[in-house]
Amino acid sequence: MAEPPPRLEIRNIVRAYDGRRVVNDLSLRVMPGQVTCLLGPSGCGKSTTLRIIAGVEMQDSGEIYADGELVCDTVFRVPPEGRSIGMMFQDFALFPHLTVFENVMFGLKGAVAADRSERAQNLLSRVGMAHHAQDYPHQLSGGEQQRVALARALAPRPSIMLMDEPFSGLDNRLRDGIRDETLALLKEEGTAVLLVTHEPAEAMRMADEIALMRNGAIVQQGAPYNLYNAPVDKEAAAFFSDVNVIEGTVKGALTDTPFGQFLVPGVPDGTCVDIVSRPQHIRIDFDRGGRGPDPTTDYGVAARAKVVRARFMGNESLVEFRTECDGTLLKATVPSVFLPAPGTAMWLTLPRARCFVFPKTGEGAEQK
Ligand code: ATP
Numbered sequence: 001m002a003e004p005p006p007r008l009e010i011r012n013i014v015r016a017y018d019g020r021r022v023v024n025d026l027s028l029r030v031m032p033g034q035v036t037c038l039l040g041p042s043g044c045g046k047s048t049t050l051r052i053i054a055g056v057e058m059q060d061s062g063e064i065y066a067d068g069e070l071v072c073d074t075v076f077r078v079p080p081e082g083r084s085i086g087m088m089f090q091d092f093a094l095f096p097h098l099t100v101f102e103n104v105m106f107g108l109k110g111a112v113a114a115d116r117s118e119r120a121q122n123l124l125s126r127v128g129m130a131h132h133a134q135d136y137p138h139q140l141s142g143g144e145q146q147r148v149a150l151a152r153a154l155a156p157r158p159s160i161m162l163m164d165e166p167f168s169g170l171d172n173r174l175r176d177g178i179r180d181e182t183l184a185l186l187k188e189e190g191t192a193v194l195l196v197t198h199e200p201a202e203a204m205r206m207a208d209e210i211a212l213m214r215n216g217a218i219v220q221q222g223a224p225y226n227l228y229n230a231p232v233d234k235e236a237a238a239f240f241s242d243v244n245v246i247e248g249t250v251k252g253a254l255t256d257t258p259f260g261q262f263l264v265p266g267v268p269d270g271t272c273v274d275i276v277s278r279p280q281h282i283r284i285d286f287d288r289g290g291r292g293p294d295p296t297t298d299y300g301v302a303a304r305a306k307v308v309r310a311r312f313m314g315n316e317s318l319v320e321f322r323t324e325c326d327g328t329l330l331k332a333t334v335p336s337v338f339l340p341a342p343g344t345a346m347w348l349t350l351p352r353a354r355c356f357v358f359p360k361t362g363e364g365a366e367q368k
Contacts, residue, residue: 006029006031006188007030007034007159007192008028008053008065008066009030010028010062011062011063012027013027013063013064015057016063016275021216024045024216025062026049026216028218032229033337034209035195035207036207036209038182038197039213040198040213043213045213046164049196053162055083055328058074060074061074067232086153087153087161088149089162089163092146092153092194093149094145095280097134099119099134100133101120101137102266104148104152104155121133123155127147127150127181129147129151142169146335148164150182153220154182156288157191159190159191161191161194162195166182167182183206184306193251197202200239208223212227226277228240233358234274237278237356241278243277244278246274246277247273247360249272250267252268252269258301258325259302259303259312259348260296262357272359273359274360275350275357277350280332281351282330282331282332283299283349284346287304287344287347302347302348305330306344306346307340307342310338310339312339312363316335317339318331319332319333319338319339321346324345330348
């Protein structure tokens with residue numbers, strides 16, 4: 001059986017302001033019931049992409065399809081209200097002269113009155129606002145208004161939902177519940193969700209797929225696990241957590257470091273490389289009278305390092321070290337409470353399978 005077309009597909013979208021491309025040849029597909037997060041730093045073009053799909057802004061080139069049907073190219077254009085697209089943007093606005101219940105009912109024209117009412121009540125319950133149904137927006141807090149706006153956006157069962165940081169105004173206690181509830185509902189209804197966020201933890205929690213953006217383009221796309229564990233470059237690795245970076249130079253497909261040699265296959269001699277690791281993957285061993293752990297093939301050689309400072313962070317402790325041989329600074333996170341005194345000598349090992357090696361690009365990339 002042929003696979004159904006993507007619920008949402010954009011092809012080669014370009015948008016420039018004053019000659020600067022803020023969306024640069026961006027292509028993306030979202031299948032029914034799938035949540036894709038556009039993740040990237042401020043100003044990388046996430047919101048512009050969403051506005052183009054919504055139809056409130058025109059692309060310079062490229063096409064948008066919904067369920068295989070052309071919605072917009074540079075000649076043909078379905079107006080925003082003709083697209084089955086729901087929107088939940090940061091600057092949502094409720095109708096001030098309508099009650100909460102009427103606001104949610106607003107988008108439900110056409111259906112039988114009893115069904116509309118049931119749907120509106122059901123959605124208000126799911127976002128925890130049923131008891132405010134007869135209130136007016138000005139009687140609600142910002143977070144409560146946002147929950148009503150969510151219910152209103154979900155009400156007409158759009159086949160595509162665009163969300164721009166939709167949960168940012170909710171306090172922490174509410175956010176997780178409402179976020180999970182909203183996404184469960186959208187998945188149940190087979191909606192394709194494209195959600196913008198600049199918070200990696202939020203993207204990893206919600207997304208089936210993450211599209212990591214930089215300078216208007218997608219630099220990597222895939223399941224959260226893959227982006228976290230197989231980043232395409234140092235910046236992609238650093239977007240998801242703090243990282244340690246050790247510099248090296250390739251000789252005979254290897255590079256020497258205080259932690260032993262790392263394999264760098266296929267990279268020419270003299271190339272400068274960055275060896276990148278996450279703080280939670282550093283192994284720490286106590287000093288045994290000046291001796292460290294025995295080297296293993298998986299972990300490589302241990303380097304002696306002294307604690308610079310240790311801080312308790314709640315669920316984990318962050319310990320900063322300086323290697324004795326060359327003064328490299330490294331951060332390690334350890335679950336629970338681990339607060340060794342500054343100056344304590346320990347041994348650090350970098351598990352090879354958890355390190356990423358990238359040839360340097362840009363400044364400092366020249367061969368030595
Ligand atoms: P944030 O996370 O801060 O919302 P973003 O990734 O959503 O950022 P966009 O809002 O898409 O980024 O903006 C991308 C770039 O385009 C920014 O540099 C912004 O200044 C620029 N930009 C957006 N809209 C316009 C406009 N109407 N005119 C000129 N430049 C614009």
